[in-house]
Amino acid sequence: DSGVTQTPKHLITATGQRVTLRCSPRSGDLSVYWYQQSLDQGLQFLIQYYNGEERAKGNILERFSAQQFPDLHSELNLSSLELGDSALYFCASSVTGLTYNEQFFGPGTRLTVL
């Protein structure tokens, strides 16, 4: 158990809908990362937050947004969902957000868009 929690574990929804994925980092970790894992795109970095502030963006669609709250939990919002958004979404956390600190991954949220 990495100490990173993600809810829900599974999410099934329809095209055009909006969903929110939640992540609680390990105790003491200030940085949260979101990744998308799909068969065709592999594991892709979406966005990073550090202590409530956005630090870096990756291949995140404009339909997606995220935030990190004062208690350091984070939410990833996916809107106007398309079939291609079906994937496993991982949250990870690290102590400082600096590269050389390893990231600890949650179990993921499997999103299925029908």
Place this chain on the structure above:
Amino acid sequence: AQSVAQPEDQVNVAEGNPLTVKCTYSVSGNPYLFWYVQYPNRGLQFLLKYITGDNLVKGSYGFEAEFNKSQTSFHLKKPSALVSDSALYFCAVSRSYNTDKLIFGTGTRLQVFP
């Protein structure tokens, strides 16, 4: 641009034999290199990292990796494979100290046969 290549989709090895999972990288400047493992229906688990120093890095579960700057490689190794090592292995690279993102390879499925 940073990139990681894992040339083998799958590696098969008999239990008790040594295993190698290959990774090559492309990054300007000095890289930070990581190996993660993913078991079925689980998040990624950190195995080991190379930041600086000794080229041979030892990690969790008896795994080690050798950093080779001239060949831009960071192969994962284990002297004696276990059936329980069967999983999906990801190599990742980053360059920036203050980053952002880990760039992951496409993953190599390791199958250890009894």
